[in-house]
Amino acid sequence: MNRPAHRNAVPTRPKRAVIVGAGFGGLSLGIRLQSLGFDTLIVERLDGPGGRGYQKRTPDGYVFDMGPTVITAPHLIEELFALERGEPNLDSPDFPPEVLNAPRVTSGESGGPRTRDYVKLVPITPFYRIRFHDGSVFDYDGDPESTRRQIEALAPEDLPGYEAFHRDAQAIFQRGFLELGYTHFGDVPTMLAAVPDLLRLDAVRTLFSFTSKYFRSDKMRQVFSFETLLIGGNPLSVPAIYAMIHFVEKTWGVHYAMGGTGALVRALERKFTELGGQVRYGAGVEEILVTDEWGQAVHRPLGPRVARGVRLEGGEVVPADLVVSNGDWANTYLKRVPRAARLVNSDLRVKAARQSMSLLVIYFGFRDDGTPLDLKHHNILLGPSYEALLTEIFGKKVLGNDFSQYLHVPTLTDPSLAPPGHHAAYTLIPVPHNGSGLNWAQVGPELVERVLDSLEEPGILPGLRGRLTHLEYVTPDYFQDTLDSHLGNAFGPEPVLAQSAYLRPHNRSEDVRNLYLVGAGVQPGAGTPSVMMSAKMTARLIAEDYGGTAADSFPAEVDSTTYK
Structure with a gap:
């Protein structure tokens, strides 16, 4: 896998990082920054963690996960809970043999040994019950034999097509997820290097068109294309590389955190604070503070631009060596980064992006x-x-x-x-x-x-x-x-081909030095596993940029005597 060279050295003086937003991306990256040796503060405008994954408890005794409920790839969670201060493990294999070769857990507890110290994960079978309008059902559980039996009952003419789909979706999973999943497409050559394989795999046509090659039954076309709706993608327009979702689920299963997704969120928050991180709730960010490299205000989108910290909605200034936004990509730029500091992510470009449903x-x-x-x-x-x-x-x-x-x-x-x-x-x-x-x-x-x-x-x-x-x-x-x-989008920019890979918003800001992004709005995309992968991508970029370097001093206009 192509990966930028970077250094994992713990900084000689802990550098200060501010993350805007305590969603899955912000908490996951906070854990990784603490393991890299940063002193990290997460500021969150809500009264608790989770962002889109916020959990609500009602006075009459109900607990509702407000957002994501499908947990896949539990090894990504185990990797976070295994991190320690000064041990970032960014150079370890993304998919080690013990992860690729382990059988899928189908009963009992499914989390790894460190995960079990924080939260209880259990496998869910079937993954989904799909109920068609005529009352017939398809229980998708990732087991090829069970899948064949159900196809034979509902659409026997599609059994040969399923075998071909299974083979070709597995090839897309191998290349698109296992080999390219953690690649940050920060430049055109990196993207172009992947294009021939994706064309060979027919992974750039639309997903629905791809599934229609293999299945004649409308029901089977729906069964094997609906999953992108759970990450904000239209099966009629997302590229067929998203057929890999079928194999992500088949390989590692679908899981549930006892106590709800909110229990997993709280577990990540606990791990972050155990590593020395701090979280402040009810702390909305009004502005990401940007100056030139001499600490002066930026008046035009040319020349050096440097993130120096954030200003909270109450006026408090929080200085930092670097700022990461786990907020909505479009509103990060439109509402929090001064217009004069934005050349690539201009109002025109951001507003022209297609937002998800x-x-x-x-x-x-x-x-x-x-x-x-x-x-x-x-x-x-x-x-x-x-x-x-x-x-x-x-x-x-x-x-x-x-x-x-x-x-x-x-x-x-x-x-x-x-x-x-x-x-x-x-x-x-x-x-x-x-x-x-x-x-x-x-x-x-x-x-x-x-x-x-x-x-x-x-x-x-x-x-x-x-x-x-x-x-x-x-x-x-x-x-x-x-x-x-x-615009009230639920999943960030829509994952169409024209907003994928290099063409999807970048995790390292092209406009402002020391400003990074993480979460559903940037690479690789939406969904809890992708967001956790996004955190690792962004951590690698930060390690590349900051490992072993001296911290910049804060200009007086954004300095603060107290770092809270």
Whole structure:
């Protein structure tokens, strides 16, 4: 794998790093910076950790993960918990033999030995129950034999196509994930070096077109393409390299953190603070402070520009040797980096980027009436249309008469998330982002009622309204206003080919020295495993830039007598 040379030496005087945002990316990078020897402060505008992965506890005893719920590649989590101060291990293999050769855990506890010191991970089987509009189901569990049996029952004509798809998706996984997954495409030659292989693997055509080569049944085309919706990608437009998601799940399984994803977030926060890191909540950032190399204000986007720290919303200045944004990529530049300091990431370029879809998410609790639920932990409820619905959401940016859902019922695995005799659940509906101009105060309640109607259908949750004990929901306005996401996008820039690899926002700012980015908005992309990989990418860039060098002194205008 091509990897930039770097040094892992612990700085002689700990350098000060400020990370904006305590999401998965910010916490993961904070752990890595502490292992590199930095003194790291994370500032977060919310009242707790997680960002998009924030966990909410209600007065009536329910616990809801507000965002991601699918955990894959548990070795990425184990790697973080194994880090120690002064032992960054950035040169160790990204996918060592013990990770590649270990059998997938299908029962019991699935986390590694250090993970178990912090959080309990368990495997989920099947990964997803996919329910089609006609009531038929497909339980996807990553087992080729089980998959073959179900294809034979639903679309026997597609069995030969599955064998070919399995072979070719595995090749994409090998090249696109195992070999290129941690590559930071910071320059054109790095990207061009990968192009011939991706063309040979047919990984640049759209994912839906790729799956359609192998499957004639609409159902099978949906089964093997829907997963990109969980990272904000339209199967009709994302490149086929995302077929590797199928093999990421098949290789390492799908897992759940007992106590919810929030338990994993709190475990990462605990590891970060054990390594000496600090977190401040209720500390929103108003501005990333940028000067020229002599400490003077920047008046035009030419010449040296250097990040010196941040100014919080209350006016407090926090100086730093480097700043990392785990916030929304677009709003980091549009709202927090002075316009005069931006040449590459100008307003024009940032606003022209295609943002991912948004979400309406309904969080609800209901009484268990003793009737066994014909559901699994993760459920995909597909509507009567697929391609037309995706075109409405991503292209036309309208709400049609149809919708599909991801229904999450974690209390089937972990009853602790609800009061005794009750279930906690959420259902997630892909919708257009706020570039649509939709008035969510008006259309939100209407869509919620339509969704509840659909959940009461036979085989899902009959009589749900009579059993509801808790109901709340969020719309794209939550992503825009509470999570400060540009246009209320839920996953950052849309992962189309024109916004992939070198063309996706970079983890090292092209405009401002000492400014870095991490998380869903930059390379490699959205999804919890990608965000944790993003943290390792960014840590390597920082180690390359800072290893063993003397710290810059702070100019007086951004100095502070107290570093909190």
